[in-house]
Amino acid sequence: MQRRQIEEHLPGLRRYARVLTGNAWEADDLVQDTLERACRKWLLWRVGSDLRAWLFTLMHNLYLNQRRTVAPVQWQDLETVADRLQAPGDARDTAIDLERCLQQLPAEQRAVLLLVTLEDMDYAEVARVLQVPVGTVMSRLSRARARLKELMDITPTPPRVPSEMPRVALHRLK
Amino acid sequence: MKHASSPSDDTRLHALADGRAIPAGVGTEPLGTEAEARVRDWQLQRGQLRALHADLAHTPSPEPLRASAERLQTHLDAQAAWLRWGGMAAAWLLAFGLGWFMHGYNAATAGPSLAQAVPTGFVRQAAWAHAVYQPEQRHPVEVGAAQQDHLVQWLSKRLGRPLKVPVLSTQGFELVGGRLLPGDASARAQFMYQNAAGQRVTLYLGALPETAAKTPAQFSFHAEGPVSSFYWVDDGFGYALSGDLPREVLLALATAIYPQL
Numbered sequence: 001m002q003r004r005q006i007e008e009h010l011p012g013l014r015r016y017a018r019v020l021t022g023n024a025w026e027a028d029d030l031v032q033d034t035l036e037r038a039c040r041k042w043l044l045w046r047v048g049s050d051l052r053a054w055l056f057t058l059m060h061n062l063y064l065n066q067r068r069t070v071a072p073v074q075w076q077d078l079e080t081v082a083d084r085l086q087a088p089g090d091a092r093d094t095a096i097d098l099e100r101c102l103q104q105l106p107a108e109q110r111a112v113l114l115l116v117t118l119e120d121m122d123y124a125e126v127a128r129v130l131q132v133p134v135g136t137v138m139s140r141l142s143r144a145r146a147r148l149k150e151l152m153d154i155t156p157t158p159p160r161v162p163s164e165m166p167r168v169a170l171h172r173l174k
Numbered sequence: 175m176k177h178a179s180s181p182s183d184d185t186r187l188h189a190l191a192d193g194r195a196i197p198a199g200v201g202t203e204p205l206g207t208e209a210e211a212r213v214r215d216w217q218l219q220r221g222q223l224r225a226l227h228a229d230l231a232h233t234p235s236p237e238p239l240r241a242s243a244e245r246l247q248t249h250l251d252a253q254a255a256w257l258r259w260g261g262m263a264a265a266w267l268l269a270f271g272l273g274w275f276m277h278g279y280n281a282a283t284a285g286p287s288l289a290q291a292v293p294t295g296f297v298r299q300a301a302w303a304h305a306v307y308q309p310e311q312r313h314p315v316e317v318g319a320a321q322q323d324h325l326v327q328w329l330s331k332r333l334g335r336p337l338k339v340p341v342l343s344t345q346g347f348e349l350v351g352g353r354l355l356p357g358d359a360s361a362r363a364q365f366m367y368q369n370a371a372g373q374r375v376t377l378y379l380g381a382l383p384e385t386a387a388k389t390p391a392q393f394s395f396h397a398e399g400p401v402s403s404f405y406w407v408d409d410g411f412g413y414a415l416s417g418d419l420p421r422e423v424l425l426a427l428a429t430a431i432y433p434q435l
Binding site (some may be wrong): 006019035036093100114120122123149 | 185191219220225232238242243248253
């Protein structure tokens with residue numbers, strides 16, 4: 001087995017966690033917890049099986065557990081200032097909207113959607129990672145895609161305004 | 175939102191949007207305008223999602239994460255190494271242990287029930303006993319066939335169970351006689367047969383240790399140098415028919431013996 005195997009998965013795990021949680025600190029904490037958990041559970045990993053899938057499974061279970069015990073991140077700030085967010089309507093803006101809308105999806109739907117798109121896993125692999133039947137994956141995917149589209153459609157397109165003020169508002173959100 | 179489509183339609187649309195193979199059994203008819211629009215939306219959505227935090231793929235991870243990753247890597251490497259060496263050790267054990275037992279394991283059509291492991295010792299002792307006494311011209315047996323009654327009585331007493339001497343005339347083999355031999359824990363008996371060509375086979379039998387006796391055996395084939403043996407277990411007794419004969423001939427003889435015991 002070649003060294004650095006885990007380290008190769010790190011950027012992918014971090015990115016997925018970042019989009020899943022919608023928060024940079026929470027994301028790295030989740031990755032850290034995942035690695036710690038893997039260190040405790042490494043005997044359960046079968047050599048030769050899919051390491052990436054195993055790590056994603058651990059991460060997903062941790063994420064759901066944490067969400068059950070910890071109060072969800074407060075996104076109301078963003079909601080209330082949404083109509084004051086007037087960045088130019090560029091790609092960066094879309095990305096912010098998209099992340100905000102993603103957080104409004106149920107966690108299970110968000111996970112399915114991100115594994116399929118961000119991680120480009122096939123549906124059977126997603127089913128293995130999330131430990132649910134493929135049928136469940138497909139129905140969650142349908143709901144996630146439809147709901148996300150809906151949320152993005154109703155997101156008010158902010159009026160284009162000269163670019164001094166918006167960045168301030170954005171910084172406060174972190 | 176309203177979707178008039180069935181789940182299988184959605185499956186096809188997802189596959190199209192994600193660039194996955196369309197599963198078999200999903201419709202192939204042309205997409206409606208509404209469905210086409212949905213695929214386009216999803217493709218756009220997919221592209222936007224994939225662009226999120228793409229920079230993280232090239233950003234060095236924070237040191238604590240790298241340290242944890244390193245620690246996990248060490249565990250997994252250790253596990254892989256352990257399995258590799260452990261696997262080899264297991265293979266050796268298998269070769270030296272079970273290998274003997276299962277060597278040439280043969281599932282005969284007629285015969286006793288399933289075998290898992292055959293006590294090596296018994297079969298090898300049978301083969302050695304065959305090798306020792308088969309070439310003997312003057313004293314191949316202790317008690318000759320002429321005194322068959324006496325032979326059977328004597329061996330039955332020493333082995334602690336009424337014995338029968340199988341008849342192999344149909345197969346062209348006549349009883350030469352028998353002898354008593356030492357076994358691991360109890361006495362063993364050897365019956366010798368000879369055909370017109372002077373070829374000899376021996377039937378070696380005796381009580382097995384309880385553990386081995388509990389393992390009902392099919393005919394299993396065992397080769398020890400030039401001596402081939404078929405071995406089976408029946409009612410706590412082990413039987414090995416040995417001879418320097420082709421496997422099929424030996425199996426035919428064993429098959430003839432089995433129902434006579």
